Amino acid sequence: MDEFVKTKLNEWQLDTLLDTFKEQEVDEESFLLLDDAAMQHLIPKIGQRLKFQKHHKELLQAACSTKDQCLSEKNVETVASTTLLTVVLHPEFAIRQMLGGSLEGRSILSTLDEKQSITSKERKLLVRLLVSHLIEKHGEMPPSDTKIALAMALIYEFPCLKDDTGSSYGAWYTPGRKHRPATGFLEERLRNVRKRMRSLIRPRQQEPQEDHAVLTPDSLSSPQNIREMVAWLKANKYPVSEVEAKMKETSIHRSKWIRCNGSKTISEILREFPRLTDNPGMISQDFQQLHPEAAGQMFEKWPAIADKILKYAQREGKINVVPDDVTPGERALKALPNLLPPSLFKRGGKIVRPTTAESQRAFVNMQPVGTNIVEYLTNVENTFPHVLSLGHERVSQTFLVVEGHAIETDSLLEAVDLEVPQASTGFSPFELLYGWDVQGPLDLLRKTWESPVENGKGKEGSVVHFVLEMGECLAKYRDQAEMNLQQAQRAHKTWYDQQAWQRELQPGQKVLILLPSSTSKMLTKWQGPFEVTRRMSPVNYEVYHPDRKRKRQVYHVNLLKEWKTSSVTSKPVALAVGIPDLWEEAEMEEEETTKTDGTGT
DNA sequence: GTGGGAGTTCTCATTGCTTT
DNA sequence: AAAGCAATGAGAACTCCCAC
Numbered sequence: 214m215d216e217f218v219k220t221k222l223n224e225w226q227l228d229t230l231l232d233t234f235k236e237q238e239v240d241e242e243s244f245l246l247l248d249d250a251a252m253q254h255l256i257p258k259i260g261q262r263l264k265f266q267k268h269h270k271e272l273l274q275a276a277c278s279t280k281d282q283c284l285s286e287k288n289v290e291t292v293a294s295t296t297l298l299t300v301v302l303h304p305e306f307a308i309r310q311m312l313g314g315s316l317e318g319r320s321i322l323s324t325l326d327e328k329q330s331i332t333s334k335e336r337k338l339l340v341r342l343l344v345s346h347l348i349e350k351h352g353e354m355p356p357s358d359t360k361i362a363l364a365m366a367l368i369y370e371f372p373c374l375k376d377d378t379g380s381s382y383g384a385w386y387t388p389g390r391k392h393r394p395a396t397g398f399l400e401e402r403l404r405n406v407r408k409r410m411r412s413l414i415r416p417r418q419q420e421p422q423e424d425h426a427v428l429t430p431d432s433l434s435s436p437q438n439i440r441e442m443v444a445w446l447k448a449n450k451y452p453v454s455e456v457e458a459k460m461k462e463t464s465i466h467r468s469k470w471i472r473c474n475g476s477k478t479i480s481e482i483l484r485e486f487p488r489l490t491d492n493p494g495m496i497s498q499d500f501q502q503l504h505p506e507a508a509g510q511m512f513e514k515w516p517a518i519a520d521k522i523l524k525y526a527q528r529e530g531k532i533n534v535v536p537d538d539v540t541p542g543e544r545a546l547k548a549l550p551n552l553l554p555p556s557l558f559k560r561g562g563k564i565v566r567p568t569t570a571e572s573q574r575a576f577v578n579m580q581p582v583g584t585n586i587v588e589y590l591t592n593v594e595n596t597f598p599h600v601l602s603l604g605h606e607r608v609s610q611t612f613l614v615v616e617g618h619a620i621e622t623d624s625l626l627e628a629v630d631l632e633v634p635q636a637s638t639g640f641s642p643f644e645l646l647y648g649w650d651v652q653g654p655l656d657l658l659r660k661t662w663e664s665p666v667e668n669g670k671g672k673e674g675s676v677v678h679f680v681l682e683m684g685e686c687l688a689k690y691r692d693q694a695e696m697n698l699q700q701a702q703r704a705h706k707t708w709y710d711q712q713a714w715q716r717e718l719q720p721g722q723k724v725l726i727l728l729p730s731s732t733s734k735m736l737t738k739w740q741g742p743f744e745v746t747r748r749m750s751p752v753n754y755e756v757y758h759p760d761r762k763r764k765r766q767v768y769h770v771n772l773l774k775e776w777k778t779s780s781v782t783s784k785p786v787a788l789a790v791g792i793p794d795l796w797e798e799a800e801m802e803e804e805e806t807t808k809t810d811g812t813g814t
Numbered sequence: 815g816t817g818g819g820a821g822t823t824c825t826c827a828t829t830g831c832t833t834t
Numbered sequence: 835a836a837a838g839c840a841a842t843g844a845g846a847a848c849t850c851c852c853a854c
Contacts, residue, residue: 815854816853816854817852817853817854818851818852818853819850819851819852819853820849820850820851820852821848821849821850821851822847822848822849822850823846823847823848823849824845824846824847824848825844825845825846825847826843826844826845826846827842827843827844828841828842828843828844829840829841829842829843830839830840830841830842831838831839831840831841832837832838832839832840833836833837833838833839834835834836834837834838
């Protein structure tokens with residue numbers, strides 16, 4: 214037992230506990246880490262325990278205030294004497310706060326709170342998150358004290374993560390002793406991160422040097438600095454100001470890296486430069502760096518164009534009432550679909566007029582605030598690059614959606630700007646930087662700001678002409694989509710017709726019906742036999758089933774099969790799966806179905 | 815603290831089989 | 835023919851351990 218424990222127990226007049234503490238090998242470090250459970254185990258007598266708890270609490274509080282005072286006075290000696298206390302209560306390691314910042318972290322927090330344990334997979338994730346924060350705050354070479362502080366803060370917050378080493382946090386971090394290296398999950402991860410970062414910074418010797426050391430003569434940073442910055446950006450999201458500064462400094466390198474050895478895919482680019490998606494405005498910043506003369510052209514001209522569009526929309530009575538805090542630019546963008554003459558198209562042999570919502574989606578897909586982006590990217594039908602806006606009236610967030618990635622932008626206008634070719638360069642910022650053409654339908658807008666519209670003096674006619682032209686282009690897109698759809702339908706029908714054959718049932722004939730089972734609506738099985746009473750149409754039959762709530766009901770022939778008394782049944786019919794509640798939707802059966810047994814579309 | 819080897823885990827693309 | 839699904843394998847990323 215060390216002197217510290219002895220002194221404290223004597224001071225608190227609890228020297229009868231000396232033997233127990235000695236037996237349990239409680240030293241200064243573990244003394245300060247004692248929690249309620251450990252105290253209960255060490256001190257069975259309630260009176261003594263309550264006294265101990267009171268003093269222990271006061272000690273920790275005093276240490277906390279002492280630490281602040283010491284730091285302000287730079288009293289190094291005092292700090293040293295209370296090192297352990299300061300690390301226990303290190304204010305920088307608010308574990309819950311550190312984990313609460315991410316979805317995975319919150320998931321681990323809830324697991325720890327509920328189950329008081331974690332799986333090895335969760336442990337690895339936990340270590341990853343903690344080390345990420347550690348590097349963010351203290352760099353990749355934090356001192357041992359800091360790492361101890363983190364490990365102790367962790368088990369202080371979650372005692373269930375204690376291990377059976379003497380310190381109870383050794384599995385998380387064990388300082389190096391007697392020429393043995395430091396170890397523990399945190400240290401290992403830290404080492405791994407360092408190893409990876411250094412391998413990124415030091416390219417392999419056989420690789421051509423110029424690939425990763427590209428810099429134009431006007432760049433102020435050395436190739437070494439650039440490599441370090443790229444590695445840092447790969448591992449760190451925060452602080453935002455530093456990320457922005459480093460992204461700015463590495464823009465030339467990034468542009469050349471992306472273009473070297475052929476073009477890269479968006480996924481490759483985002484793997485190498487993940488910060489492009491984290492912070493809005495990163496692509497615009499790159500474009501500004503590389504092409505200052507072309508950047509912002511749309512931003513400059515848009516107010517004048519927007520003004521014209523809004524006036525035209527007002528005159529036509531085609532503008533929605535929107536809140537005052539929506540900028541004219543945004544209002545104009547939203548008004549555009551309403552101005553387009555709706556072009557008619559054929560769908561299933563019928564002439565269809567597209568809805569405003571459909572026209573709107575062709576410009577900007579607006580989803581409600583709070584839309585799950587991951588889910589959206591998974592389920593989105595529009596594989597074309599497009600602009601996604603969260604919020605219908607007040608835009609909360611905007612993204613450029615490309616190849617299953619959502620790149621956040623500062624504003625709706627910026628999102629539009631990214632995919633629209635610039636007049637002076639002939640390319641969109643995205644394409645020019647990354648060698649990959651986005652070509653969303655919005656690039657059609659380009660002609661408008663290429664035309665000389667200055668200070669609101671442009672001709673209104675040009676806007677009207679543009680709107681009409683835009684409508685034609687969109688109709689072209691839609692016709693193409695419709696054509697593709699029809700082709701797909703034809704192909705499907707050909708296949709279906711090959712597999713299908715005409716079946717006919719007679720009144721009085723016994724049949725089986727494919728119905729949801731009694732145990733689960735989602736499972737269907739053949740039930741019956743029942744009797745066919747009427748033929749309603751070539752494919753619909755009325756069936757009599759006296760034991761059901763509704764005695765007579767109409768079924769599609771695909772849900773019926775001939776019932777034979779022998780074990781040999783008729784050729785199987787197409788299985789219907791995931792059928793909605795058939796009993797509720799009997800009326801639906803009466804409608805002429807367009808596709809079945811080779812008679813339909 | 816660094817470097818590196820061995821083994822494990824994870825990710826992603828490909829392939830083949832089955833079902834429709 | 836197309837779609838869905840599971841098995842498979844390659845390579846990357848990682849952990850663990852050891853020597854210096």
